[in-house]
Amino acid sequence: MDTDDDFMSNVSSDEDMIQDDSDNEVSGDEDFGFDDEPDVYIDSQKDVEKKKAAYEVNYKVYQPSDVQKQQDDLVNEVNMILDISREEAAILLRHFRWNKERLIEDYMDRPNQVLDAAGLSQSSVRELKIRSVPGFACDICCEDEPGLESFALKCGHRYCVDCYRQYLSQKILGEGEAARIQCPSEGCNLIIDARSLDILVTPELTERYHELLHRTYVEDKDNLKWCPAPDCENVVECAVKKKDLDRIVPAVACLCGHRFCFGCALNDHQPAPCELVKRWLKKCADDSETANWISANTKECPKCNSTIEKNGGCNHMTCRKCKHEFCWMCMGLWSEHGTSWYNCNRYEEKSGVEARDAQARSRISLERYLHYYNRYANHEQSARLDKDIYHKTEKKMVQLQKESGMSWIEVQYLSAASQALQMCRQTLMWTYAFAFYLARNNLTEIFEDNQKDLEMAVEALSEMFERPITSLADPKLKVEIMDKTSYCNKRRVILLEDTAQNLAEGRWTFNTDLIGSSSNGGPSVRR
Amino acid sequence: MTSNKRITKELAECTTHPPVGITVTLPNDSDLHTWHVILDGPEDSVYAGGKFGLVVKLPTEYPFKAPTITFSTRIYHPNVTNDSPGNICLGLLKSDKWKPSTRLASVLESVRALLEEPQPEDPLEARIADEYRTDRKEFEKNARAYVQRYAKGPVKFDASSAGPADGNASQPGAATATATATGSGGSRT
Numbered sequence: 001m002d003t004d005d006d007f008m009s010n011v012s013s014d015e016d017m018i019q020d021d022s023d024n025e026v027s028g029d030e031d032f033g034f035d036d037e038p039d040v041y042i043d044s045q046k047d048v049e050k051k052k053a054a055y056e057v058n059y060k061v062y063q064p065s066d067v068q069k070q071q072d073d074l075v076n077e078v079n080m081i082l083d084i085s086r087e088e089a090a091i092l093l094r095h096f097r098w099n100k101e102r103l104i105e106d107y108m109d110r111p112n113q114v115l116d117a118a119g120l121s122q123s124s125v126r127e128l129k130i131r132s133v134p135g136f137a138c139d140i141c142c143e144d145e146p147g148l149e150s151f152a153l154k155c156g157h158r159y160c161v162d163c164y165r166q167y168l169s170q171k172i173l174g175e176g177e178a179a180r181i182q183c184p185s186e187g188c189n190l191i192i193d194a195r196s197l198d199i200l201v202t203p204e205l206t207e208r209y210h211e212l213l214h215r216t217y218v219e220d221k222d223n224l225k226w227c228p229a230p231d232c233e234n235v236v237e238c239a240v241k242k243k244d245l246d247r248i249v250p251a252v253a254c255l256c257g258h259r260f261c262f263g264c265a266l267n268d269h270q271p272a273p274c275e276l277v278k279r280w281l282k283k284c285a286d287d288s289e290t291a292n293w294i295s296a297n298t299k300e301c302p303k304c305n306s307t308i309e310k311n312g313g314c315n316h317m318t319c320r321k322c323k324h325e326f327c328w329m330c331m332g333l334w335s336e337h338g339t340s341w342y343n344c345n346r347y348e349e350k351s352g353v354e355a356r357d358a359q360a361r362s363r364i365s366l367e368r369y370l371h372y373y374n375r376y377a378n379h380e381q382s383a384r385l386d387k388d389i390y391h392k393t394e395k396k397m398v399q400l401q402k403e404s405g406m407s408w409i410e411v412q413y414l415s416a417a418s419q420a421l422q423m424c425r426q427t428l429m430w431t432y433a434f435a436f437y438l439a440r441n442n443l444t445e446i447f448e449d450n451q452k453d454l455e456m457a458v459e460a461l462s463e464m465f466e467r468p469i470t471s472l473a474d475p476k477l478k479v480e481i482m483d484k485t486s487y488c489n490k491r492r493v494i495l496l497e498d499t500a501q502n503l504a505e506g507r508w509t510f511n512t513d514l515i516g517s518s519s520n521g522g523p524s525v526r527r
Numbered sequence: 528m529t530s531n532k533r534i535t536k537e538l539a540e541c542t543t544h545p546p547v548g549i550t551v552t553l554p555n556d557s558d559l560h561t562w563h564v565i566l567d568g569p570e571d572s573v574y575a576g577g578k579f580g581l582v583v584k585l586p587t588e589y590p591f592k593a594p595t596i597t598f599s600t601r602i603y604h605p606n607v608t609n610d611s612p613g614n615i616c617l618g619l620l621k622s623d624k625w626k627p628s629t630r631l632a633s634v635l636e637s638v639r640a641l642l643e644e645p646q647p648e649d650p651l652e653a654r655i656a657d658e659y660r661t662d663r664k665e666f667e668k669n670a671r672a673y674v675q676r677y678a679k680g681p682v683k684f685d686a687s688s689a690g691p692a693d694g695n696a697s698q699p700g701a702a703t704a705t706a707t708a709t710g711s712g713g714s715r716t
């Protein structure tokens with residue numbers, strides 16, 4: 001499944017309609033200290049500052065300098081409270097996975113044990129410097145030539161400088177280890193302090209070392225995650241915990257425009273919970289043979305059998321040869337789709353037909369899967385095509401300006417439409433994975449209606465969007481597109497709100513377990 | 528280059544004062560990075576009377592990177608893969624645990640200690656670990672049968688000829704160098 005592919009090239013004005021700007025600033029810092037705070041985000045009533053939509057979560061986006069400052073502040077604070085050096089404060093904080101409260105409490109109780117455990121043994125603090133010691137033989141490389149330069153950590157374990165450097169290089173460059181590099185001596189768990197490192201390593205190693213240290217701050221904290229977009233250095237803070245992922249889908253948007261799930265770091269997959277997504281993606285990968293067949297880019301016209309290639313996001317297909325109009329998804333007549341409610345989004349369970357023998361049952365279950373997969377894959381593909389179109393949108397906008405005399409601002413509605421299309425397709429795509437695991441109850445009908453409404457709106461917008469420039473110049477169409485764009489966004493919010501509310505209140509019944517046995521969507525290690 | 532002095536010293540120590548039940552040889556004089564080790568099954572263990580071949584590979588970064596050790600003789604043990612070559616799970620060889628000051632002699636002694644006392648909590652063969660915990664008699668019977676079958680003849684270090692039952696179980700890339708001086712890919716001077 002292509003997941004890296006859906007970065008929005010630009011999220012701006014339109015985003016604000018859905019993602020209220022102030023979301024990024026709700027909840028003061030004190031809410032986000034360290035573990036164990038109550039789950040404020042689930043229960044919107046408790047959030048006195050503002051009534052939040054059920055599908056939204058509180059989060060903040062930090063830039064690298066913010067993250068550095070947070071670390072520095074913590075180090076300074078501990079440095080002052082415990083009256084230890086900044087260097088030691090940093091090591092202790094890392095040892096306590098940046099849980100300042102626990103560090104201070106533990107340190108007050110039993111300072112020596114804490115220092116020992118963190119590798120900051122107080123005993124024998126020697127002068128840290130490189131020198132040659134008469135009669136010294138390095139126990140690692142076994143060199144013993146006179147004048148051999150050596151170094152000893154606070155624990156007194158002395159090795160030649162070359163060995164220390166090679167050891168550190170192996171740890172830092174080879175293993176990406178930084179915060180907890182121990183003394184190279186067998187059985188000694190002293191952690192090499194920053195001062196010794198400054199003495200021992202070459203500048204390019206120091207750089208990588210500090211980079212790795214910087215990363216541990218984010219990787220050690222459950223409420224922080226790197227934005228997974230390539231080349232993005234931002235960090236998102238969100239209080240949603242792993243255990244809550246069966247009740248909430250924490251979609252967040254980075255300042256770079258990338259929308260992703262805080263729970264599993266995949267692209268935003270609302271309304272489907274992380275565990276369903278994981279299962280669905282696995283199922284799709286396992287069934288890739290079928291999936292490949294299904295997601296093929298070409299189909300045959302149901303009327304004249306000539307091959308038709310899908311080249312835009314719209315599902316309204318018109319055969320070039322016979323002019324037959326049909327729906328790409330169900331291959332049914334388009335005329336039946338456009339006017340009234342259509343059943344393209346719902347798999348009609350063949351009620352009454354008891355499939356007794358295993359073969360028929362498995363065929364039905366495959367058909368059921370294919371039904372949902374087909375629609376999922378279709379929206380995924382369309383979202384991708386729509387994105388290509390978005391890249392072309394700029395060109396289109398330039399052309400339209402020439403054609404119609406509209407200003408750059410006046411053609412922005414095309415960009416808004418393009419963004420809405422992509423975001424709605426992304427949501428629609430996951431509604432089908434969601435529906436696949438959904439067991440029928442009295443709520444499923446509302447869900448399917450919402451899905452249908454959104455789907456129809458999206459198809460309509462997609463179709464308008466693909467009209468030739470000449471007709472786009474028509475001011476009437478512009479109004480129509482703008483209306484449809486805001487309608488699509490509205491329908492998306494309605495759908496998300498309904499699913500999120502029911503999820504938070506545990507009212508959905510799934511035909512699979514939502515408690516992930518080994519879901520490790522943990523912090524993705526990058527670089 | 529820098530590691531040769533260390534390796535030479537370790538080799539000398541292991542051959543002049545070998546640890547109990549351990550015999551070290553260098554199959555190819557020009558390659559300090561491949562050792563052949565014969566491990567005598569500890570007397571008070573089910574492996575008593577067996578001789579087990581170990582192939583020790585020292586990476587070029589040794590001692591900053593841990594050696595790799597494989598059983599060229601098949602062995603029935605919770606912490607050794609039940610194939611040939613048998614991979615071994617040893618805590619101190621893991622990259623986050625390995626210390627460059629650790630000597631091969633003590634690594635080999637830990638391997639031998641593992642034969643005396645298997646660690647079923649951290650198994651490579653879950654089935655054998657289960658059996659060890661729940662049906663010790665059956666485990667001992669099987670382990671002894673393996674000793675009789677594989678660990679009695681002359682010790683072989685070539686995985687593909689390690690035993691009668693599995694001529695082709697060797698994994699690509701894990702095949703060990705034999706005493707014939709071919710393919711000195713790892714030799715450094």
Ligand SMILES: [Zn+2]
Nearest residue numbers: 138141160163
């Ligand atoms: Zn040295």
Ligand SMILES: [Zn+2]
Nearest residue numbers: 155157183188
């Ligand atoms: Zn030490």
Ligand SMILES: [Zn+2]
Nearest residue numbers: 227232254256
């Ligand atoms: Zn980002």
Ligand SMILES: [Zn+2]
Nearest residue numbers: 261263264274
């Ligand atoms: Zn997720």
Ligand SMILES: [Zn+2]
Nearest residue numbers: 301304319322
């Ligand atoms: Zn046709």
Ligand SMILES: [Zn+2]
Nearest residue numbers: 327329330344
């Ligand atoms: Zn259809």
